[in-house]
Amino acid sequence: METAKTTFKEKANKALGISPEDALISKSYLIVSFTALLLGGLLGLLQGLNRAGLLELPSWFNYYQVLTAHGILLILVFTAFFTIGYFYAVLSHCLGGLLPKVRKMAWIGFGMKIFGFVLAVIPIIMNEATVMFTFYPPMAASPIFYFGLVFIVLGVWMLAFGAFLQVANWRKNNKGQHVPILAYFATGVFVLLFFGSIPVTIEVLMIIPWALGWVETINVMLARTLFWAFGHTLVNIWYLVAVSAWYVVVPKIIGGRRFSDTLTRVVIMLLVVMNIPGGFHHQIVDPGIAESVKYLHVFMSLAIGFPSLMTAYAMFSVFEKTARKKGGTGIFSWFKKLPWGDVRFLAPMIAMIAFIPGGAGGIVQSMNQLNQVVHNTMWVVGHFHITLGTSAVLTFFGICYWLVPYISGRVLTPKMNKLGVIQTIFWTVGMIFMSGSMHWVGLLGSPRRTSYTTYSDNATALSWDPYLMFLAIGGTLLMIGVIIQVYAVFNMMFFAPKGETEFPIAKAEDDAVKTPYWTERWGMIIVVMLLLVAMGYVIPIVEFIVNAPPGSPPFKTW
Amino acid sequence: MKMHLDEKIWLILSFGLIMGFMLITGYQTFVLGMGPPSHMETIDPQKVDETAPFDNPGITQIGENEYEVVMTLAVFSFNPSNIEIPAGATVHFTLTSKDVIHGIQVAGTNINAMVTPGHIQKITQKFDKPGEYLVLCNEYCGTGHQFMATTITVK
Ligand SMILES: [Cu+2]
Numbered sequence: 001m002e003t004a005k006t007t008f009k010e011k012a013n014k015a016l017g018i019s020p021e022d023a024l025i026s027k028s029y030l031i032v033s034f035t036a037l038l039l040g041g042l043l044g045l046l047q048g049l050n051r052a053g054l055l056e057l058p059s060w061f062n063y064y065q066v067l068t069a070h071g072i073l074l075i076l077v078f079t080a081f082f083t084i085g086y087f088y089a090v091l092s093h094c095l096g097g098l099l100p101k102v103r104k105m106a107w108i109g110f111g112m113k114i115f116g117f118v119l120a121v122i123p124i125i126m127n128e129a130t131v132m133f134t135f136y137p138p139m140a141a142s143p144i145f146y147f148g149l150v151f152i153v154l155g156v157w158m159l160a161f162g163a164f165l166q167v168a169n170w171r172k173n174n175k176g177q178h179v180p181i182l183a184y185f186a187t188g189v190f191v192l193l194f195f196g197s198i199p200v201t202i203e204v205l206m207i208i209p210w211a212l213g214w215v216e217t218i219n220v221m222l223a224r225t226l227f228w229a230f231g232h233t234l235v236n237i238w239y240l241v242a243v244s245a246w247y248v249v250v251p252k253i254i255g256g257r258r259f260s261d262t263l264t265r266v267v268i269m270l271l272v273v274m275n276i277p278g279g280f281h282h283q284i285v286d287p288g289i290a291e292s293v294k295y296l297h298v299f300m301s302l303a304i305g306f307p308s309l310m311t312a313y314a315m316f317s318v319f320e321k322t323a324r325k326k327g328g329t330g331i332f333s334w335f336k337k338l339p340w341g342d343v344r345f346l347a348p349m350i351a352m353i354a355f356i357p358g359g360a361g362g363i364v365q366s367m368n369q370l371n372q373v374v375h376n377t378m379w380v381v382g383h384f385h386i387t388l389g390t391s392a393v394l395t396f397f398g399i400c401y402w403l404v405p406y407i408s409g410r411v412l413t414p415k416m417n418k419l420g421v422i423q424t425i426f427w428t429v430g431m432i433f434m435s436g437s438m439h440w441v442g443l444l445g446s447p448r449r450t451s452y453t454t455y456s457d458n459a460t461a462l463s464w465d466p467y468l469m470f471l472a473i474g475g476t477l478l479m480i481g482v483i484i485q486v487y488a489v490f491n492m493m494f495f496a497p498k499g500e501t502e503f504p505i506a507k508a509e510d511d512a513v514k515t516p517y518w519t520e521r522w523g524m525i526i527v528v529m530l531l532l533v534a535m536g537y538v539i540p541i542v543e544f545i546v547n548a549p550p551g552s553p554p555f556k557t558w
Numbered sequence: 559m560k561m562h563l564d565e566k567i568w569l570i571l572s573f574g575l576i577m578g579f580m581l582i583t584g585y586q587t588f589v590l591g592m593g594p595p596s597h598m599e600t601i602d603p604q605k606v607d608e609t610a611p612f613d614n615p616g617i618t619q620i621g622e623n624e625y626e627v628v629m630t631l632a633v634f635s636f637n638p639s640n641i642e643i644p645a646g647a648t649v650h651f652t653l654t655s656k657d658v659i660h661g662i663q664v665a666g667t668n669i670n671a672m673v674t675p676g677h678i679q680k681i682t683q684k685f686d687k688p689g690e691y692l693v694l695c696n697e698y699c700g701t702g703h704q705f706m707a708t709t710i711t712v713k
Contacts, residue, residue, distance in 0.1 A: 287677035291593040309572035367583045368594045376696035445665030447696035453704035460692040549600030549676030557700025
């Protein structure tokens, strides 16, 4: 009975698209996501204008409050809600509809996350939690802020478990088969979300009794290290989401086939396995960590570059093959055969191109000596606006132009496609201005996370001002981009003409070699991941605990 | 898995590139002694003013054109401030924080280090070119963070 039901559901899904219940889950997540983008983008613009000296922020909502809210809204709400909305649609589409139990879990997780965000945002608005999204102790926010974070994490876990249940159920019913590739990506992302958020949960559980005054002092370096074990994982979660569309969706949109299925799965496994220890490179200029330990972590960070370089090869190979099939010739002129006017291709393509300087910048930051030049300068801000803000986010935007019509039972009109292309141009030009000037002014020494200042008209600081003006121009263009994008998402969700939209999943090559089954052994993959995490973290964490200095009491310095 | 020749070349190049970066970083760190600031000593962050050498922050000449600067960082200032040294001086900074996490950065040099409470941080720099160097805090430390700056004047 059970199997008959699923096969019927599978058939129904193929014929009619997503079920209304599953669509509602994804739509709700995307609505929250893009509302956060609008608010977070606006706060970003305020910051850019302030930093360029063009706008003074009121004392009741100062630069650092704006920056804290901007970070939380975009890094934790916009990206996380998008990721979940997208991958729950993936799970529903690829695995024959969500199980009723999983659907319920998705809603409970949604409620917990929203409740957590409301708890976290209230103290930010009241200026009781102006601690940035990194909330480094011994700066202590209102305990309510940390309670909010706990609920956010619990919500994420609920969604991760829902995804695992869904995949496990499919595997039980399809013994010996490979999990469909996008569901495989989803598994990797939720594994990272779950394991990556464990360190930050331990950190927050350390902070809460201290922020409440039950414990007098806190181990600052331990907290900081636990934060980055999570923080960098988040970065690669965004990347993995973007990569899923690059490997699977983009080839279909340009009318081609996927690159090797085995290689795709290996890249996913490598990104999952090597990720968590990579976070240590955020601490290259910290005291209390021996040079030899830092060197080990340089290696662990740089190793993440390897799957990225493999991805670069895979993508260009797919593009070339497809374009040549369509009659493209020459060393480079086949490029013209790609569908540049299709926003579903254009946006992720620019995102991929942006990953070339973005990835190179990441390698720079992973290495000791170069890191010391750019650490905590505007360069870093430029780096993650080109990686997260362009490579990941522009891919997310590109996904919207088929995902939103798909879950809404509507179609992408040529007019909306054109608007999407215009949006992509605004975003690209805005980012070139903003991220470019941030990189440059950072090399000259301008610090990050600092409101407008000339350091009492210091000549060096004054020489940075022209670059900061470009930052403001870029920020303004990006805000126009945000408005267009949010309009497009809501329009496609509620007003676009009704109709059917396909979920674009490219097929493997006809002569593809069969994927080996060991790629399906997630138990083994997780064991390897935990071993690498132990390799990276046991020594420094034991060091921080055994040779701990007397701890720090809480401070409120804002 | 079957692979094309260009794919193999690319994989080898990628691997070689990453190994190359590792070797360069390792050579600089362990052979040239250019490792990142990683001092291991600890201190009670609530007793900085009573603990040597931070009970007496300031600048001391310790050799021919060689100086030690013992400095405490606290919201929102560096102590000592407005340092003056002769050109060509090698300066050894010994730093700690009396409250939250700060960062010290000297624009136009490679001085860039985190200064966390409970730990002592050390960094050395030779100042060849005369001029006024801007010293600033590059880790958000509170509402007056943008005022946390001073100068090093090289004569
Ligand atoms: Cu400071």
